[in-house]
Amino acid sequence: MLRLPKFELCTPHTVAEAVKLLAECPGAMLVAGGTDLVPNMKHELFTPPRLVSLANVRELRGICTRDDGSLVIGAMTSLADVAASDLVRAHAPALAQACSLIAGPQLRTMGTLGGNVLLDTRCQWYNQTYFWRQALGFCMKKDGEVCHVVKGGKNCVAAASNDSAPTLMTLGAMLDLVGPSGPRSVPIDEFWVADGIYNKQLAKDELLVSIRVPKPPAGHRGAYGKLRDRGSIDFPLLGVAVRLDLDASGAVEHVDIVVTALAAQPKRITKVLELLRGTRPGTPQFDESVAQAAALAHKQCKPLANIPGDADYRREMVPVYVKRTLHAAARGEGPVHHV
Ligand SMILES: Cc1cc2nc3c(=O)[nH]c(=O)nc-3n(C[C@H](O)[C@H](O)[C@H](O)COP(=O)(O)OP(=O)(O)OC[C@H]3O[C@@H](n4cnc5c(N)ncnc54)[C@H](O)[C@@H]3O)c2cc1C
Ligand code: SF4
Incomplete structure (x- = not known):
């Protein structure tokens, strides 16, 4: 024990x-x-x-909207409450979907959105008992000096594995923090660093108070796709967050795709807007652009052997999940996962 x-x-x-x-x-x-x-x-x-x-700090719990239409979620709000909230489902569907797929029901009842945003990075050589790690000679993330994933590597490449993070990036979320020198807010896009040892710009004496999501446009759609071993409980082997904003005529005005569980920070797929802008879901042109976006994501993503799941398999699943999640977002559906 x-x-x-x-x-x-x-x-x-x-x-x-x-x-x-x-x-x-x-x-x-x-x-x-x-x-x-x-x-x-x-x-x-x-x-x-x-x-x-933070269990007794009531001011950190709850979900509300502000006068400017933004959605504010207290850091101590449970994942189950975020997933079930009508406000979140309407305002930030990809976030609600991601939270609904984190761990299992008991863990979603105890686990909070703040704890998920600030989740430690994961690695199959690190998330082990002391005895196991000692037998291997430890690694540079904890107690040792080498990396077992990248031989001779100088940086830890443990994987960002928090399902909420990529969805919050597509939503342009702000993190409200407070420390001994007062409050500050930081766009989540600027919060991560490519260092698996500690991948966030949060001082050790700072606390996350709330997560703020700006009001989305009327044609906003979002979806989350998650690849995992067991449909009922596991961490992501791959996570894909999609944002698709349609204009009044139903054509794509804005698109954002962020992929996670590959490296120390979530990764935005670049140049997808050029492919999809102006296309209409349900048309051959949209389907063709989605296929091109999926191929682009495959090119841009190179998973490492940092978490369980064969790295080549995870890479091949990138275009599959990008394609499925984009189509789900276009239909106003999701999440995308196997059971
Ligand atoms: C079997 C199992 C399966 C899991 N599956 C998943 C999964 O699929 N996807 C996933 O994303 N996670 C998964 N998790 C991890 C975890 O359950 C969730 O990430 C959860 O959201 C963590 O929230 P928590 O409130 O329990 O955080 P805690 O464990 O309490 O804290 C996590 C970290 O955040 C810090 N922290 C927490 N709140 C604050 C705050 N307000 N301000 C500053 N720092 C803070 C803590 O100091 C700690 O470093 C799994 C866990 C288990 C055991
Ligand atoms: S990637 Fe894994 S093995 Fe390498 S230093 Fe980080 S935790 Fe350790």
Whole structure:
């Protein structure tokens, strides 16, 4: 049986109190639903002297819209609530779909959107017990100096595996953060860095308060496609988020495709707007452009052997999922996954 290392547990009731408790203890960490952090602590990937639980901070929960039409989701809102919310389904369908496919029902009840955005990167050589990692000689993400995925590699390439992240990128979301020096907001597009050891621009003493999604245009469509081993619970082997905005005549005005679970940060597929702009779903021209976008995505994506699932297989599934997810978005359907 894996035991948790010893730690002090603090249970603040306000954001201000949480920020103070975090700042005053070097190495302290926040815990939201604990569905990722607790297993990681059992694997001794993290051994914080103090955990600051956000469970009682009520101001961090809930979903609402602002006067400017933007959608605001508190960081402590559960994945199940995000997935079931009519507001989210209407305003940000791809996000609702992604949240509905994260882990299994119990984990979606405990797990939060904030914890998902800030999920640690994953690697088959890292998400293992201390004993297992020690037997291998560790790796540079934790306790060691080498990379087992890229021999001789100088950078960790553990995979961003949070299903919400690519959808929030297509939606142009903003992250509202707060730390000892006050609040700041950052576009999610600028939040990630290509470093699997720590792939986010969040200081260790900062807290994510809310996720803000700007009001989408009337013709907004979105969908999420997820490849995974077991349809009922697994992390993504590949995640594809699609945004498709149609103009008043039903033609494509804007398109965005972001792919995840390949490398340390989600990847935007470039040059797809040129292919799809002006085409109308349901026409041969649209179908042809979708096929070209899928081929382009295949060219631009080169998964590594960082997470389970053969890298060549995952690469071949990129165009399949891009194509299916684009068609699902055009039909106002989704998510795309196997069961
Ligand atoms: C069997 C299993 C399957 C899973 N499958 C998936 C999957 O398919 N897709 C997926 O994306 N995830 C999956 N997960 C991971 C996890 O359940 C989810 O990502 C969940 O959303 C994490 O949220 P949490 O509230 O439990 O985060 P926690 O575990 O509490 O925290 C995660 C990290 O975020 C930090 N954090 C949390 N909230 C804040 C905040 N407000 N401000 C600053 N830092 C914060 C914590 O310090 C920690 O580093 C799976 C987990 C398990 C055990
Ligand atoms: S990518 Fe390399 S350094 Fe990073 S966790 Fe995996 S084995 Fe370790």
